[in-house]
Structures are given as C-alpha cells and as structure tokens.
Amino acid sequence: MVNRSQTFEEAIPPAVAYSRADGELWVIGLRGHLDPEELDSVEDATEDALVRWTGPLAFDLRQVGFCDSSLLNHLLRTARRRRVGVFGGDGTVRRLFELTGADSLxxxxPDLESLRPALSTLPRQARP
Incomplete structure (x- = not known):
C-alpha cells in the first residue's frame, strides 16, 4: 500500500530483494521489472558482494517479471570478474538468455540447489 506522503516511485519495491552468503555462493535476489532505471541498485549490491566475497555469485531471478539487455550485460560484465550463475526466471527471462546465447556463458x-554444482569452487574429479 502506498503511503499518502510517498510518491509513486518511492513506493515501488527495490530491485534487490536480498543479498547474502549461502554456503559457497553469494546469492543476490532480484525482483520486479528490471530495466536501466532499476539497475543502479543491482550494480551496487553486486559490487558489495564482490568486495565482501571471493566465491561465485548466484542471481535469483524467481521474482523478476521483466528484464532487458541492461541486466544481461551487467551479468556478463560481472562474469568477467567472478563465476556467475542464475536460477529461476520466467519464460521471457529464459528466452532472452537463449536468444542472445548468454545461456552458454x-x-x-531452475533452482539454487541445481545451480550449486555448476558454480562449485571445489576442484572437479578428473574424468576417466
């Protein structure tokens, strides 16, 4: 509910739902419609995680209703600095990743538990 003293923009929930350590990963939960106007808080949360954490980052997209190439570019830039993975996301978000080829990078x-092995910092056993 909007407080009468708030403007519409102040009542919109922030783009970052949470940011915290979870086992070997740092997980940043995003929400809402993410376009360039909302990206500042995502960038701030990511930079904070990169400073505080040396392991991989996982982005929770379960509450994201829309994202454009600005979020995708942010994730790819972050992946140059650290291992990054995503989980959740509706069909439109997954389609953006597929169309751009970002799903291969x-x-x-679908969920955090299935993402953990892909981002594990432990050495993988050699295959025969």
Whole structure:
C-alpha cells in the first residue's frame, strides 16, 4: 500500500530483494521489472558482494517479471570478474538468455540447489 506522503516511485519495491552468503555462493535476489532505471541498485549490491566475497555469485531471478539487455550485460560484465550463475526466471527471462546465447556463458538452472554444482569452487574429479 502506498503511503499518502510517498510518491509513486518511492513506493515501488527495490530491485534487490536480498543479498547474502549461502554456503559457497553469494546469492543476490532480484525482483520486479528490471530495466536501466532499476539497475543502479543491482550494480551496487553486486559490487558489495564482490568486495565482501571471493566465491561465485548466484542471481535469483524467481521474482523478476521483466528484464532487458541492461541486466544481461551487467551479468556478463560481472562474469568477467567472478563465476556467475542464475536460477529461476520466467519464460521471457529464459528466452532472452537463449536468444542472445548468454545461456552458454552463464549457468542457468531452475533452482539454487541445481545451480550449486555448476558454480562449485571445489576442484572437479578428473574424468576417466
């Protein structure tokens, strides 16, 4: 509910729902409609995580209703600095990743538990 003293813009929930360590990963939960205007808070949360954490980052897209190439570019820039993966996301978000080929660069899974092995910092056993 909007407080009468708030403007419409102040009542919109922030783009970052949470940002926290979870096992070997740092998980940043995003929400809402993410376009260039909302990206500042996502960039701030990501930079904070990169400073505080040395392991991989996972972005929770379960509450994202829309994203455009600005979020995708942010994720790809972040992946140059650290291992990054995403989980959740509706059909339109997944389609954006597929159409751009980003799904081959950023591990994407339906949930956090299935993403963990793709971003594991532990050495993988050698295959026979």
């Amino acid at each position: 950023l591990p994407s899974r």
